[in-house]
Amino acid sequence: xxxxxxxxxxxNGDEPAAAARAHALEELLVEKxxxxxxxxxxxxDWLVSRTPADGARLVARAWVDPEFKQRLLxxxxxxxxxxxxxxGPSPVLVAVENTAHVHHMVVCTLCSCYPRALLGPPPDWYxxxxxxxxxxxxxxxxxxxxxxxxxDDVELHVLDSTADRDPAPAGWQRGADRGRAxxxxxxxxxxxxxxxxxxxxxxIFSRARVFxxxx
Amino acid sequence: MHDRGxxxxxxxxxxxxxxxxxxxxxxxxxxxxxxxxxxxxxxxxRRGIESMPPDEYxxxxxxxxxxxxxxxxxxxxxxxxxxxLDARLAG
Numbered sequence: 473x474x475x476x477x478x479x480x481x482x483x484n485g486d487e488p489a490a491a492a493r494a495h496a497l498e499e500l501l502v503e504k505x506x507x508x509x510x511x512x513x514x515x516x517d518w519l520v521s522r523t524p525a526d527g528a529r530l531v532a533r534a535w536v537d538p539e540f541k542q543r544l545l546x547x548x549x550x551x552x553x554x555x556x557x558x559x560g561p562s563p564v565l566v567a568v569e570n571t572a573h574v575h576h577m578v579v580c581t582l583c584s585c586y587p588r589a590l591l592g593p594p595p596d597w598y599x600x601x602x603x604x605x606x607x608x609x610x611x612x613x614x615x616x617x618x619x620x621x622x623x624d625d626v627e628l629h630v631l632d633s634t635a636d637r638d639p640a641p642a643g644w645q646r647g648a649d650r651g652r653a654x655x656x657x658x659x660x661x662x663x664x665x666x667x668x669x670x671x672x673x674x675x676i677f678s679r680a681r682v683f684x685x686x687x
Numbered sequence: 688m689h690d691r692g693x694x695x696x697x698x699x700x701x702x703x704x705x706x707x708x709x710x711x712x713x714x715x716x717x718x719x720x721x722x723x724x725x726x727x728x729x730x731x732x733r734r735g736i737e738s739m740p741p742d743e744y745x746x747x748x749x750x751x752x753x754x755x756x757x758x759x760x761x762x763x764x765x766x767x768x769x770x771x772l773d774a775r776l777a778g
Contacts, residue, residue, distance in 0.1 A: 490751050491710035496775050497757065497767075498717055506766055507720050515716030519707075561722075582690060583733055584749070593715075595704055599749050602698040609695055617700060 519593065526557045527590035530567075545569060552590065560589030568631070575622055577615070578631045579607035585633035608632075711750040718757055727760045735759040 501507045530552055534541035544551040548567040552559035559565050565587060568576045580586065581604050586594035597603050606614050611630050615622060622628060707715075721727045735756025739747070747755065761767045 490714075490748075490754060491708065492776060493772065494710040494714045494717065494750075494754055496772055497754070497761075498713060500767060500772060500775060501717070501721075501761075504766065506726060506761075507717070507724065511720040511723065512713070512716045515719040516712045519712055519715055519719075583736065593707065595702075596749075597700050597702045597704075600700060602696060602700045605694040605696040606698070606700070610697075614700065618702075 519588075522588055522590075522592040524591045526552075527587065529555060530557060530590065541569075558589045560587055562587070565590075568629075572626070574627045574629060575615075575620075576629045576631060577607055577611050578633050579604060580633045581608060582634040707750075714750045714754050714757070718753055721757065721761075726764070726766070727757070731760045732756050 498507070498509075498512060502509050502512075530544065530548075533555060534544050540551065540554075543554070544567050548565040549559045549563075551567070552565065570576055580598070584594050584599040586598060588594070603614065608630060611628055612622065615628075718727070718732060722729065732753065733756075735758075736744070736752045738759060739752065739755055743755070744752065758767070758772060762769055
């Protein structure tokens, strides 16, 4: 892939340079009529309004309403809409349940897919190189670092929220405990959904915490 | 470079958080608005990021990568001319 625009290298820690660049880009796009300033402002307002509160509501409702919980596990997007919550732009949103026997971890190995509408912007660690690397190569070590100690007989499922990891865009990679051994499509994704150029989103669901997810 | 899953590493995970700076929110919103307008989508965003020279990818912060990608894709599509943004910044 050739890189055909020419600019001074963007360097880390040089925020003012990137800041000036972002503002100049906005100006340019507004002048050219590609974007309206209001659209950009709306996007900022939306982003700063997003917190984990809506995701927590979804999970809390599932704790007290077993039928809702079933619907949430079958179609998290529809379940969010049912509660009047914004599930975000991603066509696919998946909820998984941690139990006494199975624990889930979500990582976006390529970047930062996360259910931002329901949980807010991803934390910095979720986007960091060490998490993206080690969530796959050493998931139990990562959990230990986060203060989560699983018994040896608890199965750990590592889910990659990256859309195009599989041949089918909305497919899931299910890695076995020790890295890339296992690979299977998420059982809840049907053919119709697989045909979409979808982002697979995940909302981890457990009694203890709301974890991770997608764009 | 970008495909990190399963790399061998024992680097600790830094769990300190920072509040998104205004320009980071702006960059996020620009890319989002371009998406809603059908100008560029998230796959293009990622391709733009993944086309960064490796050393620059490693050095850049998260939203610096987004900004870089947006410029790349918009330039490819002819919506901004090569060097146009630099000319504006220099002026």
